[in-house]
Amino acid sequence: MWELYLTFLKIGAVMFGGGYSMLPLLMRELVDKKKWCTEEEVLDYFSLAQCTPGVIAINSATFVGYKRGKALGGVVASLGVVTVPLLMIIVIAAVLQNLMSYPLVQHIFAGVRVAVAALMTVTIVRLIQKAAKNGISWVIVIVSFLLLTVVGLDSVWLVLMAAAFGIVLGRGKRV
């Protein structure tokens, strides 16, 4: 268990840029070094982690943790992933709050925010390319966007409506 925690502590501490960057790390740590899983298993967990709600990295960690030590293993692995980021963000948040009153810092963040907007735009373009494969999925992407931005629908309702719509439509493919 301790080893499980430390392994995911390490993964959480070096993963940059969110869940998608986690796959190569999982391969290296779990398949090559620890030999806890096969490559296929990791790929499998990773694709399933995207078909379950919530943060992808936590889902992947819970799958691997569960395989090693059932429910407790899942909890231990997930706590491992969040430990370092949690501490780091709290420190940064505390420091930044004090720095935000300086004009220099405000200018920096005005520029950084524009870069974040650009980064999100590119992520969205790639995500839509992946998700919108036919006419109906294009319609779902566009209608979802409009419902949230123009109508102001709560995200929870959008997710529930989309799930219901998919079930009624009945055309999903096996992951």
Add this chain to the structure above:
Amino acid sequence: MIKTILLLIFEFMKTGLMAVGGGMACIRFLQDMIAKYGWITGEELANIIAVAESTPGPIGVNAATYVGYSVLSPYGAGWGVLGGLISTLSLISPQIAVIVFVAKGLEKYRSSKLVNDAFGALRPAAAGLVAAAGWSVIQSSLSLSFAPFHVDAISLALYGALVVLMLVPKLKSIHPALFLAAGGLIGVLLGL
């Protein structure tokens, strides 16, 4: 304050349970939250996304920690730490429970027609969700509004240039944090 803590727990558990599409989808849920309770501004959230993107760890977790800290830190730094801890644990606990449940019947979940049908529509919906999250960030970062129309021209130019650069295939391997750093530098040089 007790009410705020309970709201944090409730809202982040909801996010962890419902945010299909990973960390970026969580951002949209955070936007819903701040629209409802006015805990932080859209600008602050964009700053938080920047920090979450450029520090190690899952973006959803990083953003949750930061928001939790920001919401409770007016009561004191200790409360801020508690806020970060509460929101992160609330975010991850429902999904851990879901995964443990799924992992028990992995084959059943994977081949369930209901699950696959639902996700057939949830995947494109999640893309729309993330697009809506991005749209809010674009609006607040470029001071964009429509009635009356207004946009910060310098920010718009910087935004366009960065998007084009990021789409160049050769630059794909450049770490996102470097683009954020470039944005910060230009922000200072141009006095944004």
